[in-house]
Amino acid sequence: xxxxxxxxxxxxxxxxxxxxxxxxxxxxxxxxxxxxxxxxxxxxxxxxxxxxxxxxxxxxxxxxxxxxxxxxxxxxxxxxxxxxxxxxxxxxxxxxxxxxxxxxxxxxxxxxxxxxxxxxxxxxxxxxxxxxxxxxxxxxxxxxxxxxxxxxxxxxxxxxxxxxxxxxxxxxxxxxxxxxxxxxxxxxxxxxxxxxxxxxxxxxxxxxxxxxxxxxxxxxxxxxxxxxxxxx
Amino acid sequence: xxxxxxxxxxxxxxxxxxxxxxxxxxxxxxxxxxxxxxxxxxxxxxxxxxxxxxxxxxxxxxxxxxxxxxxxxxxxxxxxxxxxxxxxxxxxxxxxxxxxxxxxxxxxxxxxxxxxxxxxxxxxxxxxxxxxxxxxxxxxxxxxxxxxxxxxxxxxxxxxxxxxxxxxxxxxxxxxxxxxxxxxxxxxxxxxxxxxxxxxxxxxxxxxxxxxxxxxxxxxxxxxxxxxxxxx
DNA sequence: CCAAAAGTGTTGCTTGTACACCCATGT
DNA sequence: ACATGGGTGTACAAGCAACACTTTTGG
Numbered sequence: 001x002x003x004x005x006x007x008x009x010x011x012x013x014x015x016x017x018x019x020x021x022x023x024x025x026x027x028x029x030x031x032x033x034x035x036x037x038x039x040x041x042x043x044x045x046x047x048x049x050x051x052x053x054x055x056x057x058x059x060x061x062x063x064x065x066x067x068x069x070x071x072x073x074x075x076x077x078x079x080x081x082x083x084x085x086x087x088x089x090x091x092x093x094x095x096x097x098x099x100x101x102x103x104x105x106x107x108x109x110x111x112x113x114x115x116x117x118x119x120x121x122x123x124x125x126x127x128x129x130x131x132x133x134x135x136x137x138x139x140x141x142x143x144x145x146x147x148x149x150x151x152x153x154x155x156x157x158x159x160x161x162x163x164x165x166x167x168x169x170x171x172x173x174x175x176x177x178x179x180x181x182x183x184x185x186x187x188x189x190x191x192x193x194x195x196x197x198x199x200x201x202x203x204x205x206x207x208x209x210x211x212x213x214x215x216x217x218x219x220x221x222x223x224x225x226x227x228x229x230x231x232x
Numbered sequence: 233x234x235x236x237x238x239x240x241x242x243x244x245x246x247x248x249x250x251x252x253x254x255x256x257x258x259x260x261x262x263x264x265x266x267x268x269x270x271x272x273x274x275x276x277x278x279x280x281x282x283x284x285x286x287x288x289x290x291x292x293x294x295x296x297x298x299x300x301x302x303x304x305x306x307x308x309x310x311x312x313x314x315x316x317x318x319x320x321x322x323x324x325x326x327x328x329x330x331x332x333x334x335x336x337x338x339x340x341x342x343x344x345x346x347x348x349x350x351x352x353x354x355x356x357x358x359x360x361x362x363x364x365x366x367x368x369x370x371x372x373x374x375x376x377x378x379x380x381x382x383x384x385x386x387x388x389x390x391x392x393x394x395x396x397x398x399x400x401x402x403x404x405x406x407x408x409x410x411x412x413x414x415x416x417x418x419x420x421x422x423x424x425x426x427x428x429x430x431x432x433x434x435x436x437x438x439x440x441x442x443x444x445x446x447x448x449x450x451x452x453x454x455x456x457x458x459x460x461x462x463x464x
Numbered sequence: 465c466c467a468a469a470a471g472t473g474t475t476g477c478t479t480g481t482a483c484a485c486c487c488a489t490g491t
Numbered sequence: 492a493c494a495t496g497g498g499t500g501t502a503c504a505a506g507c508a509a510c511a512c513t514t515t516t517g518g
Contacts, residue, residue, distance in 0.1 A: 006323045009282040011243030014326060050241040053324065057315040081313050081328050083289040091238045092285065094246060096313050164470080181472070182508065204469035206515040396497080413499070414481065436496040437489040 013093040016061040017048035017132065019079070019139040020069070022104035022119060023156040026168045029104065029119040030136065031069070031112065032126070039089055040129040046136075047117070048095065061098045070111050075101045075155040077146070079139050087131050099139035101155035122172075147173050151190055154213045162200050162208040163187065192217035245325040248293040249280035249364065251311070251371040252301070254336035254351060255388040258400045261336065261351040262368065263301070263344065264358070271321055272361040278368075279349070280327065293330045302343050307333040307387040309378070311371050319363050331371035333387035354404075379405050383422055386445045394432050394440040395419065424449035 020031040032044040049064040051057055058076065065074050079097040087093070102108070104119065112119070120126065128136070146152060152173075153166050167183045187193065194214050199207030252263040264276040281296040283289055290308065297306050311329040319325070334340070336351065344351070352358065360368070378384060384405075385398050399415045419425065426446050431439030 006245055006282075006325070009245055010285045012246045012283065013238055013241055014244045014246070050238075051244065051315070051326075053242045054317045056317065057313060057326065078312060080310060081289060083283070085286050085288065093238070094283075094289065162470095179508065179510085180470080181510085184471070186507090201517095204515090205517045206468085206470050208470060394497095411481070411483085412497080413483085416498075418480090433490095437491080438487070438495080438497050439489085440497060 013091055014051040014057070015048050015093050015095045016051060016057055016064060017046040017095050017097050017135055018061055018064055018076075019046060019097060019099040019136050020065070020102060021099060021122075021139075021143070021156070022102050023169055023172065024104045024119065026172060028122045028172045030122055030125065031102075031117050032120050032128070033115075033117050035129055043127045043129045044118075044120070044125075045129045046097075046132045057096050058098075061096075061100075065100060068112075068115055068117065069102070069108060071102055071108065077142065079135065079142055082131050082135065084131065095135075097135040097139065099143060101143075101152070103156060103158065144173060151187065151192055151217075154218060160196060160198070160210040160212045162203070162210060164203065164208055166211075245323055246283040246289070247280050247325050247327040248283060248289055248296060249278040249327050249329050249367055250293055250296055250308075251278060251329060251331040251368050252297070252334060253331060253354075253371075253375070253388070254334050255401055255404065256336045256351065258404060260354045260404045262354055262357065263334075263349050264352050264360070265300075265347075265349050267361055275359045275361045276350075276352070276357075277361045278329075278364045289328050290330075293328075293332075297332060300344075300347055300349065301334070301340060303334055303340065309374065311367065311374050314363050314367065316363065327367075329367040329371060331375060333375075333384070335388060335390065376405060383419065383424055383449075386450060392428060392430070392442040392444045394435070394442055396435065396440055398443075 022029050022031065031047060033047060035041055035043050035045045047064055047068050049060060049067070051060040055063070058078070061076055061078075062072075062074065065071055065076075076098050077100075079099055081094060081096045083094045085092050087095070109119070122136075122140070125133075125136070143152075147170065153161070153169055156169060157165060163184050164180075166187065167178055167180065170183070171177050192214055193211040196210045196212065198210045200210055201207045254261045254263065263279060265279060267273055267275050267277045279296055279300050281292065281299070283292040287295070290310070293308055293310075294304075294306065297303055297308075308330050309332075311331055313326060313328045315326045317324050319327070341351070354368075354372070357365075357368070375384075379402065385393070385401055388401060389397060395416050396412075398419065399410055399412065402415070403409050424446055425443040428442045428444060430442045432442055433439045
């Protein structure tokens with residue numbers, strides 16, 4: 001099927017590397033694999049895999065995520081392609097970095113542990129192989145951009161959450177502390193959350209109301225995600 | 233040299249496609265090639281080329297630009313990778329889109345014409361092959377983002393320019409009209425332009441002062457560009 | 465009743481926007 | 492002198508940030 005004109009050109013190995021971010025204990029965590037062989041043995045690695053013949057790179061990323069974490073319908077965003085010829089000493093591999101946002105919960109932790117992976121706090125990352133550290137940095141930059149232009153949280157928090165939890169998430173993403181009053185007002189003015197009649201009593205005597213994203217806001221947010229999956 | 237482990241995986245054709253933008257007659261223009269053969273004969277194409285064995289994709293993009301326009305030291309930014317398996321009917325080719333900003337001047341126009349390329353106003357683009365239209369749209373989005381977070385213009389305008397020209401450029405990028413007074417104040421407050429003692433008398437009797445970017449601001453802007461070229 | 469966290473109000477400052485106004489000068 | 496576009500001033504509104512204040516309730 002391949003046009004003869006193309007025959008003269010080099011083909012390349014193509015991989016995807018996923019910066020999988022979760023939120024737990026008031027900080028962002030990154031899912032990493034230990035590398036058990038040379039070179040760079042002892043360092044840690046993003047979850048990655050090669051792109052197959054008949055799939056989009058977005059699908060390759062989803063496949064990698066599914067195979068290693070069992071998770072489906074994950075929020076994914078393409079970040080950047082990395083192509084230094086010697087970035088992978090084993091062969092010339094061009095890699096496309098993605099970031100993914102997932103909810104960390106116990107069953108995922110077990111599943112993930114079976115595969116040898118481990119959640120690392122972003123603030124205390126170990127040494128990463130190749131250019132993976134740059135992939136992480138660029139992903140965080142993108143995540144910050146995204147979080148400033150729209151309210152994120154539905155991908156990282158449980159379905160219902162308090163505004164305090166949401167604020168802590170934003171504190172973790174931006175590495176600063178937002179003013180409780182101002183944050184609350186600003187978020188509520190976006191008109192994407194609805195208050196439930198249940199309170200979280202664990203943090204205080206007064207209790208903090210639970211909120212959740214309105215269906216409308218979720219619909220709007222999920223559209224681009226599924227576009228991602230099926231139309232590149 | 234290739235590690236045996238990689239042998240099982242598919243290799244892919246990798247190309248770069250460049251959204252080359254220039255500014256002329258108060259509008260943004262896009263450099264396109266006519267496609268002279270089937271399929272999609274009669275449509276127009278971005279300037280592109282395949283990635284070679286031992287070059288970064290950034291360098292591939294620079295090479296394509298140099299070979300087709302003769303221009304060096306061009307401002308380049310990676311935008312997104314496109315990977316639908318059938319996006320190119322000739323073969324499975326994964327393509328990475330870049331946008332480039334260049335100054336249009338007469339000698340470039342001649343040079344470009346020799347290659348059969350043509351500058352098209354963004355507002356009146358012809359039909360493009362494959363997914364090139366999406367590449368253009370995504371590039372414009374990125375350009376707008378960039379232009380909102382920092383003053384661009386040194387790549388698109390002559391070395392000296394009036395604030396009116398700069399405003400027209402911004403009008404063209406954002407498809408709206410900025411208020412003359414407010415635009416001027418905001419731009420000058422950024423403290424990256426210096427006023428020359430020369431006036432452009434062509435537009436009015438009073439004349440409009442020429443400005444240029446300060447060396448300091450250019451140094452800061454060019455750093456990331458050359459990083460792009462040599463360290464992916 | 466009081467400590468402590470949740471939530472509201474108030475104020476001053478910065479920024480954006482609309483638009484009126486002044487300025488310089490070639491004809 | 493006046494029309495024309497360049498350039499400045501002003502006044503109002505919106506948004507942000509700091510922080511004081513009120514509310515609730517388990518101990």
